Each structure stands twice: as C-alpha cells, then as structure tokens.
Amino acid sequence: MAYALGIDTGGTFTDAVLLGADRQVLATSKSLTTRFDLAQGIAASLDGLPAALLAQVDLVSLSTTLTTNSVVEGKGAPVCALLVGYDAHQIKTSGLADLIGLDAIESLAGGHDAGGLPLCALDEAACRAAIARHAPRVSAFAISATFAVRNPAHEVQLRDWVQSICDVPVTCGHELASSLGAPRRALTAALNARMISHVKTLIDSVQRTLAARRIDAPLMLVKGDGSLINVASALLRPVSTVLSGPAASVLGACALSGVDNAIVADMGGTTTDIAVVRGGHPALSFDGAMVGNWRPMIEAVKVYAIGLGGDSEVRLQGGEGLTIGPRRVLPLSLLVHQHPQFLAVLERQQTEIPHASQMRFAQALSADSAHLGRLNDAERRAWERLCQGPVDLEAANMHDRDLARAVARLERKGLAIYTGFTPSDAAHVLGMSTHWSAPAAVCAARIWARQMRHMYGLGKWPLGDAQAPARDVVAKVTDTICQKLIEAGLNDAGQMNENNAGKVASLLTAMALGHNGADKAAKPVFALQFAPDMPLVGVGAPAASYYPAVAHGLGVPLVVPPHAEVANAVGAVLGQVAQRVHITITQPVRGTFKVFTPQGPQDLRTLPEALALARNLAGAQAQASASAAGASEVQLAFSQADNQVLNEIDGDVFFEATVTATAWGPPRRKSA
Helix, strand or coil, X not given: CCEEEEEEECCCEEEEEEECCCCCEEEEEEEECCCCCHHHHHHHHHHCCCHHHHCXXXXXXXXXXXXXXXXXXXXXXXXXXXXECCCHHHHHHHCHHHHHCHHHEEEECCCECCCCCECCCCCHHHHHHHHHHHHHHCCEEEEEECCCCCCCHHHHHHXXXXXXXXXXXXXXXXXXXXXXXXXXXXXXXHHHHHHHHHHHHHHHHHHHHHHHCCCCCCEEEECCCCCEEEHHXXXXXXXXXXXXXXXXXXXXXXXXXXXXCEEEEEECCCCEEEEEXXXXXXXXXXXXXXXXXXXXXXXXXXXXXXXXXXXXXXXXXXXXXXXXXXXXXXXXXXXXXXXXXXXXXXXHHCCCCCCCCCCCEEXXXXXXXXXXXXXXXHHHHHHHHXXXXXXXXXXXXXXXXXXXXXXXXXXXXXXXXXXXXXXXXHXXXXXXXXXXXXXXXXXXXXXXXXXXHHHHCCCCCCCCCCHHHHHHHHHHHHHHHHHHHHHXXXXXXXXXXXXXHHHHHHHHHHHHHCCCCCCCCCCCCCCCCCCCCCCEEEECCCHHHHHHHHHHHHCCCEECCCCHHHHHHHHCCCCCEEEEEEEEEEEEECCEEEEEECCEEEEECCHHHHHHHHHHHHHHHHHHHHHHCCECCCEEEXXXXXXXXXXXXXXXXXXXXXXXXXXXXXXXXXXX
C-alpha cells in the first residue's frame, strides 16, 4: 500500500500526518518549528511517524503559514521594485512605501496604455543603472509596468536586463495577476519577490529531510486556493502560497469534521484564519483575499487572516486599552521550556520595580542571507551573539547598550524575535495548556500585570496575582475571535467592506457577549443569532482552549474534530493541481475586437474569431501550466464573463469579455 505524507510548517509548530489510500489518518506527529533551521523541526515531526510506513510514501505535500505570517507581520527579504510608467499617486496608493520603503522603489519611464500601445520606449541606460544600484543589496526584483496585463513587453524587457546584470530572482506583475489595477499588481509583485527566499529555504529544508530518510516521492505545495503545485512552480510564484496554511486548514477541517456547511476557524501561533464553507467547499476570492493589512491579487480561499494567535504579544495600545497582536513574540513559557536557566531571571524580576526591559529576551529567528549580507559591524556582532543563545535585554541595556540597540535592529529586520507575554502564557497560568513551563508563565503574568499598572495605569489586579490578568487576556482573545467571526459574516453577506464591517462587528460583539452595559433584567430589543444552521468548526493547536467560550458566547454549536490540532497537514494532501488562465477581449471601436494575448494584443474582425483565439490560447496555456505544476490526467473547462448591453436601437453592444480556462488533475505520484 502507498501512503501520502502531509507536512505543515507553521510559526510555532511543524505537523506531519500519514494518510492511507482511503484518506484516513493513520499517524500524526507534532514538533516545534525551528525557524533558525527549519529542517530540525521537520525532521523531529517525521521521526514521530512509523518508519515502516514512511518508506512506502508515494506523495508528499506541504502547507505553510510562514508566508501568511510574513505578510501579516510585515516581514520579508529586502527587494527592489522597478515600476514602469507609474505616477506619484499610483506609487503612493500601491502601499509599497510602507511595505519595502521608498528607497527600494525605482520609477522608470515607459508602460502601455489601455489598448496595449507603448506610452514611450524604455531608457535602457537608465534601467540598467537602476538595476545595478540595487543588485548587490537585494534578494529579488519585482517588476510592474502600467497595463502590462494588456502588453507585457516592457516587463519582459526589464526582466531580461536584470538577468543579464545579476543572478537574483525576478518577479513580473503580469505573470501573477490578470486584472487591471496597477498599484495592487505592483504590491503583489513585491510581496512575491519578498517571499522567494523564504519559500526556497522551506523547500530546501523539506527536501534535505526527505532525502535523509530515503523518501523519494513528488513534493507538492498547497496554494492559497487549496490546489497543489510542485516545488518548481512554487518558487516562481511563492505569493500564491500566501494563504497556503489557511487553505489547507479549511480542507482538513471539512474532511475531519464531515460537516458540509460551517464557519471554520483555525487559530495558530501567529494568526487566526476564518472561512465560510458551503456544500463542503470554501468560497474562493478572485479579487484577492485580505491578509493582515494587504490585499494581494491572488486567487485564494476567501479567508479572513488576522494577527491573533497563541504567540501574539499582549500589549497596551493608545486609547484602545488591552490589545493582542499582530506582532508575534516568543512566549516566555516556551523560552524557559527550552532554556530553563532564565526562570531565575523572571523570578527576580517579579519583585523589582517595573520597567520596559523586564521579561524581554531576544533569540535568533531567521538566517536570511540577503539581510545578513547588509549587516554593519555592530549588527553582525549582535547576530553572532544571538547564535550562541538568547540575549537578556535587561542585562544588555545595563551593560552593553550597543548590543541592545543592534539586537533591536535585527528584530525589525526579522532576523531576531523578542519574548513577551502571550495568550499561550495566559493559558499555562490557568492550566488550559501544560506543554511548556507553567512557572515561567506565572512569573510573566505577574511582571506584565505590574508593568501595566505602574507604567500605563491599566488594570486593577491584586499585587502578585497571576490568575486575574491571565483570565482577562483569555477573555480578550475570546472577544476578539467573536468580533472577527461576526465581521467575517457581515462581509460574507456582501453588505459592507472590511472597514465598515469592523465598526459594526465591534458593537454587535458587545451586544452578543453582554458587554454593552445594558440592564441585564430588561427584555432586549434585539435578539442576535449567529449562523444558527452553521456550526463553528475549530481547528489548530489552541482550538480546545478558546473555541468553547467563543461558541457559547455566540450561541452556536461547536465541532472540534479528531486530529483538529493537525488539520493543516491533513488538508495539505487532499487538493488537486489546478491552473487558471484568463484572457480579455475588448471592442475599442465597432468592428475591431482586441484579444490581449501573453505576447501582446491581436486585432480580429469578428467576435467569434476573437473568442476562438482566446479559448485556444487560454486552454493551451492552462493545460501546459497544470502539467508543469505536477498534474496528471489533466482535464479542461472554460467559463466566460461578458460585459455587454442590449439596446433596442443599436442591438447587442459588446464591450468586453474575459475567457477563463481551468485545467486540473490529481498530482502525479511516485511510479510503482
């Protein structure tokens, strides 16, 4: 018998599962993710599975939340964005300045108009000079030209010049998205470029681990829409894996629960991901899903990914009071679990005058070569020190301020991670979790409560009490999840966008959970009912800790299926390979139909001719892409979206059509 191996690498845990031919779970394993060297955590998970069954694996599929987490946290490798034909307003609205910084953006003359005609020629000398300036300092280039989806010639030319000057990956916007909207397409290209090194590191780690165990089987990755691609395709378009982990968790939750209509919520270490499932299938977003503060142009499961997880930092923010996330920190219970010597430091700090450096340690996180190559002498010294073990920042601030400042810069670059008080620590204080150091969590709760009271005037907890602040943190997590579930429901109903949904959801959450201060004895005017026929399916490691209170607060049934803690790894092996290609046709003047092909626009005289060309080109490209992505027994289907008006005088007036070819098939498995 052949088996399928599913692996999910998350921000906190790496999970592995073995599935039989009937898709039943045969064995599971969970270990800590080792961000400094991902192969260690992957190896530990595989070593928890039966070796005899691993030897018979004929398909390996990988999902990950690392790309989702990097977007939510605003972390990524250094890149340069080459923008062709953009004006200042387009650059501002793209959000690239916030994502990668203004100094990483190069604005170049060129681009095309809506009909695919060039606005002006590229200045080769200026383009080559811009590329040469950034090449030594970046891990990849992102290229986006105006109306490149109508004519990609300038993006292709720039890519050729980059490849002739330096040996770094290049991402072109027209290869990632087919929709108009240059600013968002530029953002998508930059996000893709930032993730290439992260995804390559993950793939290399998995391949080394499999080779060491003589597992010779095709390796697939889950895309954000739940379909699969092989590693070669994933390295070209890593942005398609931004919602890999959430998509896999939805597929796994559906399979494990057997529920066809549900609200699926997956809480991990860094994010909570929410999706609506109907008829056993999650809804897809073809306009891009919201990930943190960004909406890249990727076709993905319609999921709401928020920066709230077991490892989210509990902090005070402005006039909002107690806030959780979106920054991920290392729970102090986990730090002491791995490094017991730091418990004595926490025990001492809980009786001292509160200050900001207490319970703050730093640990090496990610050895990104592009970032490491840009370190100055002080930062390199700090990096070498972190590689020897965690740094106590209280001690560093007193005895080596240069080290403390350099470590802070490494944390901002994503090379280091701080410790902090988290929901995972609060759960350990209350006995909801027991896998890490409970004494460290108790110390952390006491120190954090003293900081909040004496430094910020927040909270009225008794001195030395760890239980009360922990209960408040758990309650805040519960309230936040409830609000986001209501927010997702409002948005799913199509009645309001994210901003408006967030404002209304806050009020509805207070009413649903009884926080609105109304007279409890009075008969309410509103009776709020949330998804009465759709249970909440909770998956992820903290599911059993938080979702019972969430379900009770919203008055909905809760399903926590068997193996809920490894749902992502289960879902990783359930998808098929699928590739979609879109080709647009317009009628700029009556009697001329313009087909925007990958090689540029082509004019035809009749609509049937234009549609036939679009179908042929889209179908051939989709089939080739699906086969290249690892599909076997490829099937093909077409759909068409028209924009036309029936006028009683002029008849049927055609404006635009988009022909979509979808090619799909099961992933190729190891030959017998």
